Structures are given as C-alpha cells and as structure tokens.
Amino acid sequence: MVNPLNLNPKEEQIPELPVDLTQVEEGSSLWADAWYRLRKNRFAVFSIIVFVLIALLSYVGPLFYSYGYTEQNLIYGAQGPSLEHFFGTDYLGRDLLARIMFGGRISIGVGFIATFISLGIGVLYGAVSGYAGGKVDNVMMRIVDILYAMPYAIFIILLMVLFGRNIFLLFFALGAVQWLTVARIVRGQVISIKKQEFIEAAISLGLPTNRIILRHVIPNVLGVVIVYATLTIPSVMLLEAFLSFLGLGVQPPMASWGVLIKDGAENMTVYPWMLLIPSFFFSLTLFCLNFVGDGLRDALDPRSSKD
Amino acid sequence: MPLLDVQNLRTSFHTRNGVLRAVDGISFTLDRGETLGIVGESGSGKSVSCYSLLGLIPMPPGKIEGGNAYYEDDKGKVDLLNCSEKQLRKIRGKRISMIFQDPMTCLNPYLRVSTQLMEPLLIHEKISKKDALKKAIEALEEVGIQDAPRRVNMYPHEFSGGMRQRVMIAMALINKPDILIADEPTTALDVTVQAQIMDIIKQRQRDLGTAVILITHDLGVVAGFCERINVMYAGKIVESGTADHIFKNPKHAYTIALQKSIPSLQGKGKELYTIPGMPPVLVGARRGCAFAARSDLPHTPEEAAMDGVFKEIEPGHCVELHPATVVNYKQYL
Numbered sequence: 001m002v003n004p005l006n007l008n009p010k011e012e013q014i015p016e017l018p019v020d021l022t023q024v025e026e027g028s029s030l031w032a033d034a035w036y037r038l039r040k041n042r043f044a045v046f047s048i049i050v051f052v053l054i055a056l057l058s059y060v061g062p063l064f065y066s067y068g069y070t071e072q073n074l075i076y077g078a079q080g081p082s083l084e085h086f087f088g089t090d091y092l093g094r095d096l097l098a099r100i101m102f103g104g105r106i107s108i109g110v111g112f113i114a115t116f117i118s119l120g121i122g123v124l125y126g127a128v129s130g131y132a133g134g135k136v137d138n139v140m141m142r143i144v145d146i147l148y149a150m151p152y153a154i155f156i157i158l159l160m161v162l163f164g165r166n167i168f169l170l171f172f173a174l175g176a177v178q179w180l181t182v183a184r185i186v187r188g189q190v191i192s193i194k195k196q197e198f199i200e201a202a203i204s205l206g207l208p209t210n211r212i213i214l215r216h217v218i219p220n221v222l223g224v225v226i227v228y229a230t231l232t233i234p235s236v237m238l239l240e241a242f243l244s245f246l247g248l249g250v251q252p253p254m255a256s257w258g259v260l261i262k263d264g265a266e267n268m269t270v271y272p273w274m275l276l277i278p279s280f281f282f283s284l285t286l287f288c289l290n291f292v293g294d295g296l297r298d299a300l301d302p303r304s305s306k307d
Numbered sequence: 308m309p310l311l312d313v314q315n316l317r318t319s320f321h322t323r324n325g326v327l328r329a330v331d332g333i334s335f336t337l338d339r340g341e342t343l344g345i346v347g348e349s350g351s352g353k354s355v356s357c358y359s360l361l362g363l364i365p366m367p368p369g370k371i372e373g374g375n376a377y378y379e380d381d382k383g384k385v386d387l388l389n390c391s392e393k394q395l396r397k398i399r400g401k402r403i404s405m406i407f408q409d410p411m412t413c414l415n416p417y418l419r420v421s422t423q424l425m426e427p428l429l430i431h432e433k434i435s436k437k438d439a440l441k442k443a444i445e446a447l448e449e450v451g452i453q454d455a456p457r458r459v460n461m462y463p464h465e466f467s468g469g470m471r472q473r474v475m476i477a478m479a480l481i482n483k484p485d486i487l488i489a490d491e492p493t494t495a496l497d498v499t500v501q502a503q504i505m506d507i508i509k510q511r512q513r514d515l516g517t518a519v520i521l522i523t524h525d526l527g528v529v530a531g532f533c534e535r536i537n538v539m540y541a542g543k544i545v546e547s548g549t550a551d552h553i554f555k556n557p558k559h560a561y562t563i564a565l566q567k568s569i570p571s572l573q574g575k576g577k578e579l580y581t582i583p584g585m586p587p588v589l590v591g592a593r594r595g596c597a598f599a600a601r602s603d604l605p606h607t608p609e610e611a612a613m614d615g616v617f618k619e620i621e622p623g624h625c626v627e628l629h630p631a632t633v634v635n636y637k638q639y640l
C-alpha cells in the first residue's frame with residue numbers, strides 16, 4: 001500500500017550526505033548563485049561558447065588570415081567557395097571570409113558599445129526618476145514618452161546628415177535611441193525597490209541619496225538590466241543591419257554583417273553564397289545572444305529553484 | 308535637561324479620503340540612557356511618531372504639521388522636525404539609529420554584511436576601510452555572532468532571521484548613538500529568538516549608555532524592559548508613566564483593556580479577552596474621546612463628545628482624563 005504521508009519510512013534509507021561545515025569560506029553572493037545556475041543551463045553554456053568562438057574569429061581571425069577585407073581582385077571577380085577562398089569572393093574579388101570577420105568586428109562592436117551607452121544613460125536616468133518620484137518622476141518620464149514618439153530612424157538619419165557619417169556617431173546614435181526602454185524598465189524596478197525596508201534602513205543610517213541610489217538601488221536592478229542588455233545587443237545589431245541596408249550605416253570599404261547581407265541580397269540570384277554565409281553568421285550570433293539572455297533571466301530569477 | 312524633548316508633534320497623511328491624523332499632538336521626553344516603551348494597537352501612531360523624528364515619513368502623502376523635537380548633545384540643540392535634510396543626515400545613524408521590524412528585508416541582499424556594516428562608519432567618521440572592517444567584526448562579536456571574522460564576509464541570505472536582526476542591531480549601534488529607536492524589533496522573529504534579541508539590546512544599552520525607544524504592541528516585552536511607558540491610542544498618548552504606574556496602577560480604560568488581553572494573564576479555559584470594536588478612522592476633525600465607543604465604562608453621549616484633559620495625577624504618571632475612560636475622573640481634575 002502506498003503510504004502517502006510516509007509516516008514510517010523504514011525501507012527508505014536517506015543517504016547521509018557528508019557535510020563539511022568548514023567548507024563555507026567566502027559567502028556566496030546572489031551573483032555567484034546565478035552564475036552557478038547559468039552553468040547548469042546547457043543551451044546557455046553552448047551559446048556562450050559559440051558566441052565566444054564567433055567573436056574570436058572576428059577579432060583575432062584577421063591577424064592570421066592572408067586576405068585583407070579591402071583587397072580587391074577585379075579580374076578574379078565573384079567566385080564561389082573554394083580552397084583558396086573558403087567562403088568565396090564578392091563581385092570586386094574581395095575575400096568574403098575576411099569581410100565577414102571584419103563585419104563581425106563592427107556588428108558585435110556596435111551591439112556591445114551601443115547597448116553599453118544605452119544602459120549607462122537608461123539606468124541612471126531611470127533610477128533617478130524612480131527614486132525621486134513625484135513631480136520629478138513625472139517630468140522625466142514625459143520626456144521619455146515624447147522621445148519614444150519620435151521615429152528613431154528619422155532621428156538617426158538627422159544625426160547622420162548633420163554630423164556626417166561617422167562610425168562612432170553611429171554607435172552613439174544607436175545607443176541614444178535604445179536607452180528609453182531601459183529607463184522605463186529601471187524606473188519600474190526602482191519604484192518597487194525603494195519601498196523596501198533596506199532602503200529605509202539605509203536612510204536611517206544617514207546615507208546620502210546619491211550613495212543610496214548607486215550602492216543600494218542600482219545593484220538590485222542589475223539582474224533585470226543584464227537580461228535586458230543581452231536581448232538588446234541583438235536588437236541593436238539588427239537595427240544597424242537595417243540602417244546599413246538603407247545605406248545609412250557603415251560606409252564602404254568598411255563592412256558590417258548588415259552591409260554584407262545587403263550586398264548579398266542585391267546579387268542573390270547570381271551569387272547566393274554572398275547572402276547565405278553572412279546571414280548564417282548573423283543569425284547564429286543572434287540566436288546565441290538570445291539563448292544567453294534567456295538563460296540569464298532564468299538564472300537571475302530568485303524564484304527559480306536553488307539546487 | 309532631557310536628551311530628547313518632543314513637544315506637540317503632529318503628523319498627518321493627506322489621502323484621497325481626507326487628512327488622516329496619524330499622530331495628533333504628542334509630547335514626551337527621553338533622558339540619557341533611559342528606556343522608553345511606546346505601546347499601542349496597530350495604527351495608533353507609535354511607529355509614525357518615531358519615523359517623524361528621523362524624517363523617514365514619505366512626503367507626500369505624509370506631512371509633519373507641527374511641533375518641535377529638541378535633541379540635545381554636547382554640540383548643541385537641534386530641532387529634528389525643523390532642521391535641514393543635511394543636518395538630519397548627520398544625526399541619523401550617528402546620534403540616533405533605528406532598527407526595524409523585519410530583519411529579512413532590512414539588509415540589502417546584494418551586498419556583503421561587511422559592506423553594509425562599514426557603511427555608517429565610513430560615512431560619519433574619518434576612518435580607513437581596514438579599521439572600519441575591524442570595527443565591523445567587533446560589532447558582530449558584541450551582538451553574539453560567533454565566528455564573526457568569517458561571517459562578516461557573507462551575504463544576508465546566509466543568515467537566519469535572528470542573526471539578521473543581530474546584524475541590524477550591530478549596524479545601528481556601530482557609531483555608538485545616543486538614541487536607538489527599536490520599531491517592533493522582535494515581531495517578525497521566532498518566540499525563542501525574541502528573548503535573545505531583547506537581551507542583546509539590553510546588554511548593548513548597558514555597555515554604551517544608549518537611550519532606547521522601544522515601539523511594540525506586546526505589553527509583555529515592555530514590562531520587563533522599559534523604565535517608562537507611553538500608551539498610545541488613535542494618535543495620542545493616553546497614559547504615560549513608569550512601568551509600575553502602568554502595570555500596577557493603570558488608570559486609562561485602554562491601558563486596563565490592553566493588559567486584560569494579554570493571554571498569559573488570563574485564567575485557563577476562559578475565553579480570551581479582546582477589546583470590542585475597532586480603532587477609529589483618524590480622517591477628519593477629532594471630536595470627543597476616541598476610545599469612548601469601545602470603553603465599557605458607563606457614559607452619556609454628551610460626555611463622549613467632551614474633550615479629555617491630559618493631566619499628571621501623581622508624580623510622573625499622566626493620564627488623559629475623560630468620563631468614558633477613567634473611573635471617577637473628576638477626583639483628579
């Protein structure tokens with residue numbers, strides 16, 4: 001008979017786990033716990049590995065590769081993949097692998113730098129707005145609403161037209177349109193955090209407001225922010241690809257994955273590899289980052305079981 | 308000269324339904340090293356009055372309508388209710404500290420205990436990080452945490468509730484303040500731990516000579532701990548006196564009723580005594596006695612609408628005299 005309450009668990013021997021009480025040396029932070037949970041997530045770990053490989057290929061690869069991304073060979077022209085050119089060449093005879101590696105540098109760089117900029121602005125803006133509350137919060141959030149209503153493409157086009165086509169400006173412009181959502185997310189989190197007692201305790205200990213925001217409020221929103229960041233990087237990369245597609249992104253002879261895909265799309269009926277190979281790298285990176293983001297979200301969720 | 312002299316403190320909350328008078332003109336004093344208990348039901352204004360002193364009331368909707376709270380130390384006199392935020396910040400955590408109800412939520416989960424313990428030191432005093440850490444470890448040892456040098460590097464979630472409250476006490480007392488406000492420090496804890504925590508507060512108080520304001524709704528805790536007691540009801544102090552006055556010779560019907568409702572003082576098998584009715588809603592103008600409707604003393608509606616008189620009836624024992632709350636109130640007038 002099944003004994004649901006298991007009142008007499010004689011048969012079930014509970015294995016005695018060796019408990020070494022001297023083991024706990026350093027306290028394990030919530031970050032350490034999250035990292036532990038993330039490592040258990042196979043998808044996430046695999047994605048991190050793949051992403052690191054792609055990043056290494058982009059940043060270190062060109063040092064060991066004989067073709068430069070600007071080297072043209074007009075007589076050679078567009079050729080399919082061969083032993084000489086692993087991924088083939090484009091219509092100017094430039095080696096596609098070299099261009100993908102260089103494009104990766106730009107695309108990944110744009111993704112990270114623009115996300116970083118957007119986080120910097122957004123976290124600070126959102127934290128101040130949420131913590132201050134009242135009228136300050138109202139004014140700051142209405143500004144965000146107004147900026148939200150502006151079409152970002154026009155904003156970027158205006159910036160590009162006014163200040164010239166500069167790749168660093170592109171980084172900045174992409175970051176500047178992404179911070180709005182970060183600010184909103186952070187503000188919402190901060191509002192719930194500032195009601196918590198440890199903030200009250202911090203005030204009662206005489207901490208100045210800026211210190212409370214920087215040391216007590218922001219660390220508590222970082223979990224959400226990191227998850228959001230890993231999902232923002234791919235969307236910034238997509239945005240850059242889109243702008244490059246429109247001809248507003250990086251300028252030739254430089255390349256980003258977006259530029260390569262655009263070039264490939266123009267010639268896709270004749271030279272399909274020029275579209276397929278950059279698209280593959282781009283999609284793979286996006287997949288990886290999204291998986292890492294999902295993994296981080298699970299890992300940082302305090303409700304997920306701690307095993 | 309008392310260390311803290313609160314005069315006619317009034318705090319209200321401006322809500323959608325009107326102005327809620329949470330604290331309605333209370334006055335009390337606190338001497339150096341003294342232990343003062345503030346007891347009362349939920350919503351009687353005991354926490355709000357102390358939060359007002361440290362400027363911890365969220366404004367809006369809260370507002371300190373009036374009053375003075377003179378805090379005096381060797382450096383001079385400050386009115387806590389009418390000073391700048393900057394002055395107040397220098398007092399918080401340095402001269403007056405606070406411990407809160409729920410130790411589980413009072414520590415920042417993302418920072419090591421050491422970081423949090425060192426913070427008030429680093430802010431209020433010129434001290435190196437190394438010395439601050441040394442002091443933090445000492446502070447933990449003083450509140451009875453064993454293995455403090457190792458424990459100090461841990462995170463709050465690795466501590467039990469009682470230990471966290473010890474950490475909070477260590478943190479509040481690390482700058483050797485003159486006043487410690489303890490807002491129901493044991494409510495969220497296990498009964499067995501409660502006594503330990505109270506012992507630690509008592510012991511640290513003896514060591515440092517800190518004055519303690521203990522806010523609680525548990526008369527049992529107050530009885531063994533406090534020298535003087537203020538009984539609060541509906542935002543007012545209805546009776547104040549020494550522990551002997553309050554426990555052996557209570558005069559106000561509310562104080563008597565509170566004592567009657569301590570379970571351990573009632574006979575076995577008897578139904579527990581509860582005070583009938585609910586505390587009044589404190590929105591709008593106050594008329595008459597707030598406790599009249601719940602009092603079992605006979606009184607007429609006209610009498611209930613009268614205002615009480617707060618008067619000293621014997622040295623150190625003050626009661627709000629009102630026909631509905633004090634037997635033979637006229638003899639004291």
